[in-house]
Amino acid sequence: MTGTAAPAGSTGSPGSTAGGPVVPPSSLQVYREVADLKRLRDAREPGSLADRAFVRSWRAVLADPSPAAVEQLALRETAHALAAARLAGVDASVLELAGLSRSERLDVLQRAFDAVTSTADGGLGDLADVRAALDPDPLDTGALPRVPAFVQALVHQPRAGATHPVRPRVVVEPPESHGDHCFVTAVYSALVAGRHGVGRGEAFLVALAHHLPNGDLPDAGFGGEVLLGEHYQRVLAVLEERSMAQLPDALATRLRELLPQRETTGTPIGRVFNTADVLDRVLQVHHHARAAAFTAAQALDDLDIVHPGPVQEFQLGVLAAAGIPVR
Known part of the structure; x- marks a missing residue:
């Protein structure tokens, strides 16, 4: 078996860079709490906080897909996801409704952000740019465009969970949605992006869009992939293009350039994505195990x-x- 050179910037360990582990154990509590946005809900809208953030993020991308705007979107959504890990649905709009001033709203959001990130003991790296993106003004979503059909489909499309081609699937209730998974993976990607020299916006966008085929393709998991066999890649390609066709041409072109990097760890974006994706998939399994043992x-x-x-x-x-x- 011939060896291959470690990717640039790597120490030779898949989970580390020259600066140490990409995801230190001290930071895992933060990632687990962000993942709980898949399970937190409130009375204002249907769906989990993560599903709603997934749709909101797509609306913002469609409103302005420029790299600068997507970078700001990634910073804002990551900042507010970290605050929501402790505040749940108590966001700027709720605080404004309750009569808090702009400075008071910002203070509450910063307090929540600091409370959750302090548990990482520095393991998340420098988050000054993320913290600065906390916005005490409620987002005017009424001005944002509507999302294409595949985005709503991903919110309703359940994840398969643990499947195998020759063993019964492990069914866990309730299943997460693809919107849940894509949004949390996007936040994780934004958090680890700097460890690989990748912009938070680009990392966020790849993760947000990485399940385009599942707008039409029900999730049969790893078992289904194996059983589709030689047809699997063609099925993915055809159905991904069906979702791409619902996007503006410039955005679709950019995603066609970025998304193939999901399948490699030979690029910084690929390493960021695969770090975030596997982290979310495995922490989801750990969540169900903890819930069963509660x-x-x-x-x-x-x-x-x-x-x-x-x-x-x-x-x-x-x-x-x-x-x-x-x-």
């Missing part, structure tokens, strides 16, 4: 579901009298 003691002891405060003693007394163990 215990009441974790909520009571670790998460203080009976919160400290003036009524805690009373509430604990109610539970004790009812015979509900709290320790």
Whole structure:
């Protein structure tokens, strides 16, 4: 077996660069919390926060697909995803509705951003440009164009989960959508982009668009790919072009140049994408494993579901009298 040279900027380890691990263990809590945007919802709109951000991001790209605008989009969406990891749906529009001033709204968003990123102990690199993109003014989505059909289809298209060509699939409920996965992978890509010398915007765009074929192609997972066999690449190519045809020509041309790098680790963009993609896929499996193993003691002891405060003693007394163990 002949060896190949490590990609430029690599130390020879697939998960590291000359500056150390691309995703240090200290940063994993942040990535897990960002992934929870797939599971967080509120009453304002249907869908998860990640699905809604996926659609919003596409609308922004369609409004202005220039590299500078996409870079700003990546910074803004990444910044607000990090804040939402702690605030969930409490965003600038909710804070404005509640009467907070612009400076007060910014303070809350920055506080949430700092709270989640501080857990990484510097493992996310320099996020000054991302933090500066926190916007306390609600985004005017009414001025943005509508998305093509494939974007809405990806929001409704469930992910297959773990499948194998000769073994039964592992069915987990509820499944994430392709919108969920693409948006979270885009945020991850923006976070790791600098470790490979890639702009956050370009990295974000590749991940946002990496499942274009699944606008029409139901996800049968790895098992389905193997069983499609010699037809698989042709199926992908035809259905990707069906989605591409729904985009403006200039944007489609740019994506045709960028998206083939999904399939390689020989370019910086390819390494960024494959880092983000595998991280999201495997952390999703870990999420389901943790959910299956969740215990009441974790909520009571670790998460203080009976919160400290003036009524805690009373509430604990109610539970004790009812015979509900709290320790």
